[in-house]
Amino acid sequence: MVTVIAVLVALSVILSAPLDPASRLQDLLRTRTTSNEPRRAGRRAKEDPEQEKLWAISAVENCAHLLKVGMTPQAVMATLSRQNAQLAPISRAISLGEEPGRAIATRGAELPGAAAEVFAGMSSVWTVSERSGAPAADMILRYARAQRSALDADRERHIAMAGPKATVRVLSWLPLIGVGLGLLIGVKPAELFSGLPGQLSIGGGIVLYLLGRWWMRRMMVRAEA
Structure with missing residues (x-):
């Protein structure tokens, strides 16, 4: 007994x-490395909401950088859709003449929950920039950085x-x-x-x-x- x-x-x-x-240290290191590494495909994004949000933020950042070098919204979304097939409906809608902000808002809602939330914010930023005449690339990039900072803060809080x-x-x-x-x-x-x-x-x-x-x-x- x-x-x-x-x-x-x-x-x-x-x-x-x-x-x-050791696992907590790995989480901290992953926080630092993923802040600078873009996600190409949605393969890992299906693992959890955090990964979904990470690849969505990376796609938004890539979109801003491509717009900065002078690519058209249609060419930008076509490039991003080749990197991630989940963005193909958005690219197709823009190629058919739909406004980028509207196309992202309507087609982005079909994405996984966390990614859809990121793209919904991106569509709002893009629409506001078009109507106000502000540079879309700069506003989208600031939005992506704010989203990444919020995600990193959530992860740091979770580890703490x-x-x-x-x-x-x-x-x-x-x-x-x-x-x-x-x-x-x-x-x-x-x-x-x-x-x-x-x-x-x-x-x-x-x-x-x-x-x-x-x-x-x-x-x-x-x-x-």
């Missing part, structure tokens, strides 16, 4: 251990919250670990909790435990917002 409890305590310690520092989340997991396992250690040194919890003081103690402890979990979860949500 004592051996089983000891194994359970050891497993609880392992499960509640903080995240691997990894430590507190691991601490919460450790603290959540402490009551069970304490009971297991008590059994290992010969304490009999059943006798302690059989009386009224023990029952009040364990009841109050459970209430405080749940209250603490709720409070910590609220703080985490506010910090991530």
Whole structure:
């Protein structure tokens, strides 16, 4: 019995251990490298919303750079569609005479959620630039940089919250670990909790435990917002 409890305590310690520092370092390094590496195809974009947003931002940046060198919107979207087939409907609509901002807004809505959000913002920027006479390339590039900065900030915040989340997991396992250690040194919890003081103690402890979990979860949500 004592051996089983000891194994359970050891497993609880392992499960509640903080995240691997090496993986956290890799996340930080990936944040720096992906900020300068364009995404060519949507192959990796299907992995998660973050990758979808990354390739969409890269496509917007490429669009701005191509516009700066003097390419027409039709030629720009044709080039981007060759890099990523998901943009082919936008390129086709522009080639048929539809305005770039409108084509991106209507056809971009068919893209995956995170990418569609990026292209929706791009269509608004492009439309405003056309109506105001401002250089579309400069405005689109500023928009892309703002989107990338926001994405990097979200990732940095996620990595920063990894430590507190691991601490919460450790603290959540402490009551069970304490009971297991008590059994290992010969304490009999059943006798302690059989009386009224023990029952009040364990009841109050459970209430405080749940209250603490709720409070910590609220703080985490506010910090991530």
